[in-house]
Amino acid sequence: VGLLIGKFSSALDRVSLFDLIPTPHNDSGEPASSITLPDKKTASKSKSQTPDSSSLFIDKDWVSEHARQVSRMLVGGIKVVGVYVWVNDNAFKNSTIMLCQTVKGVAEAAPILEVNWCERLLLQICYGPRRWNCRNCSLSSNITSSSLRPCDFKMGKVLSSFQTFRCMHNFNLRFPILHDGSSKFQTLSDVLHHAISVHAKELSDAKSLINAIILS
Template sequence: MGRTYVIGEYSERYLKKLKAEERYGTTGILLGQITPAKTYIIFAARTPLKDQAELPPENPSEMNASDIEWVSEHARQVSRMLPGGILVLGVFLIRPPNMSKEEAQDIFRKLATAVEAAVAKERLWNFTEEEPPERIVLQIYADSKAMKLRTYDLHNPQTPTKLLECKSSSLTSTWQVVEATINVDVHIPIPTSAEQQFDKGALKGLNFWAKQIMQSSFLINGHFKDADSVIGEGSKKKSPVEVQFLSAPVLVPENETEAVIESCSSSVAVKGTVRCRAYLHGSKTKVKDAIQSLKRDVLNTVFIRCEMVFEDQILNKNVGGDSVSHKAPHRVFASILPSGVAFCDYGFTDEGSKDLEDRYKELLDYDLHPAQLDRTEEILLEELGIDTNPDQEISFKTDEEESMDTGFKYKGVAAAAGVGVIAVAVSVIYFGNFIGGST
């Protein structure tokens, strides 16, 4: 029995609206969930125009590398807004009347490949062999009401796409929510070969911590539950499930381990507490699938916030001069679908609701109402003092700097990272060669 593909009524109305506006040549991304039996398309968002005054290209087959990079960068930015269980499923195109089948196949292949590559760069996890190796491409024809869905094989990009039947559904039933609060305390050596202290490549050092999270045990609402059991079994309604992760040393096979000696000049310290969330559709979601989605959300949100702090430092050129305090952004959820599924954004302390609303409009083409924003969850954790202790204040330091009981003494390059729900900073501490494990 083949897979079932379902498109939500919200997404279907949105795509038909774009077609009615004769936005031929418009590209965009599809968001949703892949389960063992079904693929759900729950949201569609067009690619923003580079210039608001311009129109989509009349012939998408003439898109150049810059245009494709623009589409994939949009996908990367949107992927940051997705909770656990929700993915960038693929791309769509409002196909012009004069576009041939061959041209459409070629541009879809280029777009789908670029989008997946861009999104994958920010993952600290890999798909399992059991998960379907596919992404979807959706064509909306200019001269008919038809919307044709095809699958694109991630493992074999050059194979022909397969035409599929897509069913429409309201998808308004409440999804199962699983949540967790995670304490993070990670120190990452940075090789001297790094081009700059804020190089995003330095975050690859989170991989060992990521393995620890993925191998951790768990409790469901404080109790052990078999991985193959149903996550909401015994409950009359889909009330949120709280998960507690129990970490342990990473188990690495002996034949996959080798000693590594690498010269490192600095380290990244990541400390704090984060709130994570995943959404699962269906009444028979297994515990193991829910836990996998939640663990991936843990890795995603920590990596994203680290990267955003790095990007903020680079953008504001805070690499010298007086000390400047920084907090990593809070995660702000917003329920934008009838089912209650919430996307999220990351707000720095100096950003208001208007900044978040503008980003939802730009990236998701969605008019967000302030009442839909939930800015309380992580801020409440911070106010309760769960992660606000002096040990979580890390700074940029050189070998000339001296640590004091009351804080840090700065000389030369210095920038303190304040304590947020997750505090992120780089300590430039010269310590010679670092010996570690590599797998």
């Protein structure tokens, strides 16, 4: 399991995918996802058991935390736009609710505030047979099997349309030496965090000017 990194265009109603980032093991060293097999004794007693009733277990909280951390490092309108899984068709079908809950958790941890997009992407990569299936996942509060809808998925060159710009921002920090109790910042770490937050606010409100055109 991992994250889909891309950019949503509201004008074209299209999402461009740029990268797939696998979710690492959690703090306990356990994988973020695993295949759960049915109990053999229960399977042998049940006549209605399907040939392959394996399902996918996902550490939803850890995947959401991964999305939150990754989203803070993305720039230029690039966002976490969904989730991908490497899993066969049977396990995918048996894990619909788990997958939708994971996608919804990722959307809440890494929201896209600039556009009104109430869906995220769920990409299934399957080896047997080898194919890629992409679906829209609704973020409604009531998650059902109908929360997933097929969508068109096409391979193409998307990174070639990007341009890279480098910007240098110079600033000076001065740390006053205050007497005890005369400042609400008690430690050097507090002073640093406050000073950096002030400059971060200035940068977040800044506009880019390229060829006399202001970019939002």
